[in-house]
Each structure stands twice: as C-alpha cells, then as structure tokens.
Amino acid sequence: MVSGVHIQYYFVCHRKLWLYSKNIQLEEGHERVQTGKILHEPAYKNSDKKELTVDNIKIDAVDGEYVREVKVTSKMTKADRWQLLFYLYELKKRGLNKKGLISYTKEKRTEEVKLTEEDEKELERIIEDIYQIMEQPHPPGVINSPICTKCAYYDFCYAEEGEE
C-alpha cells in the first residue's frame, strides 16, 4: 500500500523509493531524520492536537478543518506538498474533507494546501507510477544529485557504483 513516505521519495528519487519499498531502510538514526524529530517536538509540545494514523496515513496533527505537517526546511517543497495532498486525498476517500497546512520550522513559515480535482487525477497517476517503480526487478539508477550526500542511502548507492 502506498504511504506518505512513498509519495515523498517519488519526488526525491525513484531509486530511494525502490530501495525503501524493498525494506532496505537506513533512515533510522540518520542525522537529518533525527534533527527533524527533535525540531518536531516543540511545535506541538503545549498543544492538545493529536497525531492521526489511519491505515497508510500518518498525519502530524489534526486541527479543526486543517491537517498539519511540520517539516524542518522547505528544501523539498514539491515532495512535501504532494505528500500532504496525498493525505487530503486519502482522508477525502474516507469522507473527511480537510485542508492542509505545512509548517517549515527553520523558516518559521506556514503554507496552506488545498486538494483540487486536478490534484486528485494527478495523484492517481503518481500512485500508479509508484507501483510500477516498486515492481521493477532492479533499482533505478543513481541520480548524482547534490541531495545524495544528505541521503541515508548514500554509501549504499555509491559504494555499489564503485564496484562496477
């Protein structure tokens, strides 16, 4: 089942998505993820807003008509936006019509996200594409992007390349 993490990785790197789908999960303990968790906590520390988990959806907080997500920086804005749109889409399928808010902790900025019919169609295409990538027998190639140095799979990807 496609989750918010799959949607994120789809926009970050298809190889990362494939590796994650094979349960090769190196994110635990990774510096950026830990920083994210640390920055995450104060955002709702004195709040009665609750994390929401429904099947494949894990949302940071539900706040009236909004669902909220907290991110460290806006470096992955497109991935963050589509992840939240995916949550709104999944909630809508369950009869809950919500809007979204993404808060970027470092920049102290919040963006509103609304799900449109075009977004829903695009999400259906994205989800189909994700299944196709996950079903590939071999991982997609490395992307040689600056983001690779910050990725938990860096050693895995580039050590493998070096051996070829």
Ligand code: SF4
């Ligand atoms: S290191 Fe780069 S190529 Fe490898 S999974 Fe991460 S982002 Fe993708």
